[in-house]
Amino acid sequence: MQYTYAYRSPLGGITIASDGENLTGLWFEGQRYFGNTLCAEHCERMLPVFVQTIEWLDCYFGGGKPDFMPSLNPAGTPFRQTVWKALLQIPYGETVSYGELAAEIARQRGAGGSARAVGGAVGRNPVSVIIPCHRVVGSGGSLTGYAGGLTRKTALLTLEGIDTSRFFVPKHGTAL
Template identity: 45%
Template structure:
């Protein structure tokens, strides 16, 4: 059974969802895949996974790096999970490219699945905590954020990233 809760952040309302294994979703209200994996029957409330995620968000939105990751239950294909695990390794306050992320997620390093990686980054169900906002185009393009480029910019600035080095769409 999934449980949902909401969090009011400086960049808008956030929907959080968990199941019995951990946090399964965190979506900005502008996310193109908002609530896409919610079960038909869920309850609204609080539990240890949602509380932990809110604690993480409180620290993050104070402009600080949280020193823990809430219990996550990543749901997707094996490839998507490898991409999301690669995203979790991007250090706070830094960025990486889709190409570098593809290198880390690919099993066959000779054939980089850059488009598939972009698709997996875009289908990340747990934004911010699984930091897809830290992925940029190889030519320093600020591209591909499901919650909107304006939110991506605000999240990067919050982490102290100098966004003047990037090209805006």
């Protein structure tokens, strides 16, 4: 059984999901791939992992840097799992490019990888904000590729003290 909880953030409603013990999803209302790992049958119930997640989110949206992590168990392919673990290594208040992340993934796996494949895994991150996919930017300083929308991505980066004026939004397509 899966469980959900509705959280109100300064950036809009968030649905939090759990398998009963671990955090399995966290999506902004209306974001791309909303609930993509959520079963059709789920129920709302307060769980200890939701209490911890709410504390994490309250700290984060309050301008703090959470020093704890809810137990995570996002569902995904081994490649996506590798990418999401790499996202957790991006320090608060810092960004990396899709190309830099792809190079790190290739180093870890001992095999080549493309920024586009990494971008696909980043975009399907089912635990937004806590697994910090918003910290990945396009090459050359483009601000691109956030399932929750570029307005939210900009707000999250600004909340972490990142000067977003150094980034630009591509006019045509999505640059990785």
